[in-house]
Amino acid sequence: MNCTGKGNPTVVVENGLGDFSFDWTLVQSRTSIFTRICSYDRAGYAWSEPGPKPRTFAQINLELRDALAKLGERGPFVLVGHSFGGSVVRNFALTYPHEVAGMVLVDAAFEGQRVGIGEKRTIRLGEGAKGMSIPPPHEAMTESNKPSAQLYKPPAQPLDPMYSVLPPNAQKWQVWAQSRPELEDAENSQREWSGEYFAKWLVTQQAGTLGAIPLIVLTRAEGGYRDGDADVPAAQMEKERQEGQAKLALLSTNGKQVIVQSGHNMELQAPDDVAAAIREVVDAVRHRSKPSR
Numbered sequence: 001m002n003c004t005g006k007g008n009p010t011v012v013v014e015n016g017l018g019d020f021s022f023d024w025t026l027v028q029s030r031t032s033i034f035t036r037i038c039s040y041d042r043a044g045y046a047w048s049e050p051g052p053k054p055r056t057f058a059q060i061n062l063e064l065r066d067a068l069a070k071l072g073e074r075g076p077f078v079l080v081g082h083s084f085g086g087s088v089v090r091n092f093a094l095t096y097p098h099e100v101a102g103m104v105l106v107d108a109a110f111e112g113q114r115v116g117i118g119e120k121r122t123i124r125l126g127e128g129a130k131g132m133s134i135p136p137p138h139e140a141m142t143e144s145n146k147p148s149a150q151l152y153k154p155p156a157q158p159l160d161p162m163y164s165v166l167p168p169n170a171q172k173w174q175v176w177a178q179s180r181p182e183l184e185d186a187e188n189s190q191r192e193w194s195g196e197y198f199a200k201w202l203v204t205q206q207a208g209t210l211g212a213i214p215l216i217v218l219t220r221a222e223g224g225y226r227d228g229d230a231d232v233p234a235a236q237m238e239k240e241r242q243e244g245q246a247k248l249a250l251l252s253t254n255g256k257q258v259i260v261q262s263g264h265n266m267e268l269q270a271p272d273d274v275a276a277a278i279r280e281v282v283d284a285v286r287h288r289s290k291p292s293r
Contacts, residue, residue, distance in 0.1 A: 001040035001067055005032030009078050009101045009285050011278055012068065013039040014092075016083030017187055019265075020046045020177050022170040023163075027267050030275035035282050038073060040064070044186030046177040052141050055189035057091035057197055062137035065096065076101035078281050080274075082267060084109050087194060090251065093210050102214040102281040103252070106274060107264050110244040111201040114230075114237055122230050122237075126198030134196055151181035162268050207250040214284035214291050215255035216277045219245040220262050254290055 002021055003010075011031055013024050021039035031037040042060055043051025051063055068075070076099050081089035086108020093100040113125045156179045163174050177183070223241045225234035249257040258277060262270035280291045 001038055001071060002028070003036060003038040003071065003073060004028060005034075005036045007035035009035065009076060009282060010073055011035060011037040011078045011080060011282065012064070012073075013037070014064070014079065014081040014085030014088045015039075015042065015045070016085050016265075017190065018178070018183070019082065019085075019267075020174065022046075022166070022173050023265075024267050025166055025170050026271035027274045027278070030271060031278050034279055036073075037278075038068070038071075040067065041177075042186065044180075044182040046173065046180070050182050050186060052138055053189050054135065054193050055186055056134055056137065056193040057088050058095065058134065059137040060088050060190075061092045061095055062139065064092070065099070066139065075099040078102040078104070078278065078285060080104045080106060080278060081108055082106040083264065084190070084194065086110075086248075087197065090210070091197060093213070097211065100210075100213060101285045103210065103216075104274070104277050104281055105215070105217045105248055106266050107218060107220050107245075108248060110248055111198040111206075112240065113244055114232065114240055116230060120229065120231050122232060124240075126195060126200075126202040129195040129199035131199070132193075132196055134193065151185055153181040154179055154184065162263070162265055165268055206247070208253055210252040210255075212254045213252050214281045214289075215249065215252040216281055216291050217245060217249040217255065217257045218260050218266060218274065218277055219257055220264060220266070221259050224263070254284075256291055 021041050024039045028037050028039055041048040043063060078101055079089040079092060086105040089103060093103060109125060111126045114122045115125060117123050156175060159171055159175055163171050223238045225237045227234045246257055249255040260266055260270050260273045266274050284291050
């Protein structure tokens with residue numbers, strides 16, 4: 001965990017799938033000017049050792065809460081969740097409501113979101129759930145919940161051009177972290193169990209479940225879908241995306257949506273917009289007001 005800056009409330013970043021703490025370098029440097037901010041790597045990511053399985057939202061939440069407590073970082077926190085991480089921070093707020101003061105969702109995943117599963121096939125998040133009972137989180141590693149014995153080590157891939165905005169050392173870390181075998185093992189478990197949460201949220205009214213905390217939902221302006229790329233028309237995917245993102249803003253009675261001219265990885269492509277949203281929520285928490293934009 002990397003914490004910089006001073007001031008309250010402390011901001012805590014939850015990454016998307018396959019993303020790392022150093023991907024937030026640009027946002028963190030901007031945010032640390034006006035408050036304290038912590039980015040971290042989930043268990044099995046980058047420098048973090050594998051954690052107990054299954055990798056449920058509850059398990060990830062418990063480990064983050066433990067890490068913050070052991071480092072002496074005091075809440076309530078402003079949580080920032082990107083993509084998959086948006087769902088993780090939602091569950092954190094539902095589980096530990098008194099420890100969350102505000103939230104920024106950065107092009108976050110949502111229940112019912114259509115995602116590709118190969119060969120142009122798509123599935124809506126939550127539809128593939130198996131109805132498994134989500135086990136309580138635990139801190140102890142046992143033989144039954146350790147990572148798979150035979151981990152697949154992916155070959156090193158060329159660095160995606162979008163990472164060129166990062167400092168040279170962070171670009172090197174990106175190539176190294178993506179090639180760690182523990183990453184895919186952790187992510188497979190995360191994908192499997194996230195569906196159980198999405199399924200529950202699909203069938204239960206979610207508006208207002210986060211109370212009245214200041215909430216800003218950052219949504220990219222265009223989904224970028226093209227006809228022929230998936231088993232449903234591009235227009236349908238875009239409609240579902242827009243509707244799902246708009247519903248995220250209703251999770252709090254003090255929430256709103258902001259459209260950003262950016263791709264999915266706003267922490268790299270629109271760091272000023274992300275930092276501005278964080279600042280607005282931080283100011284709203286400090287002054288107990290509504291986001292202004």
